[in-house]
Amino acid sequence: MTTAIRRSPVLVVGVIAGLVIGAAELVGGGTVLQAAISAAIPIAYALLVTLLARRSETAGVLAGRPVDERWELMNQEAAGWAFGLSAIVVLGAFVVADATGGDWLPYAFVGAVMAIAYVGSFVYLRLRG
Numbered sequence: 001m002t003t004a005i006r007r008s009p010v011l012v013v014g015v016i017a018g019l020v021i022g023a024a025e026l027v028g029g030g031t032v033l034q035a036a037i038s039a040a041i042p043i044a045y046a047l048l049v050t051l052l053a054r055r056s057e058t059a060g061v062l063a064g065r066p067v068d069e070r071w072e073l074m075n076q077e078a079a080g081w082a083f084g085l086s087a088i089v090v091l092g093a094f095v096v097a098d099a100t101g102g103d104w105l106p107y108a109f110v111g112a113v114m115a116i117a118y119v120g121s122f123v124y125l126r127l128r129g
Helices: 010-027 032-052 057-062 069-099 105-128
Strands: none
Touching: 010 032, 032 057, 057 069, 069 105
């Protein structure tokens, strides 16, 4: 049995993100080479996983197109682990910044966004059925 797989916007999002990051590098005073490298990283990732997705199940998951329920479950579990580890790192950075007299506000903001996103998506998924 396979899941209904929607088309993934990974390539489009990667190109847009790369162009925005490259432009931000130029606006911030970076060189054209720095902007090109900054733009090339997300574009290359998106292009690579999109092209490899047809031949590799792992690349298919990274491109947002898991081949079946097993790969979808692995993707969801990996996302959960990544979110949890990111939350631990943000919390640790917040504690270190607070303990050393640094600016803890950016870490508090990121932590709050993560918490709101998690709770909001949980409530949405629960209400959706």
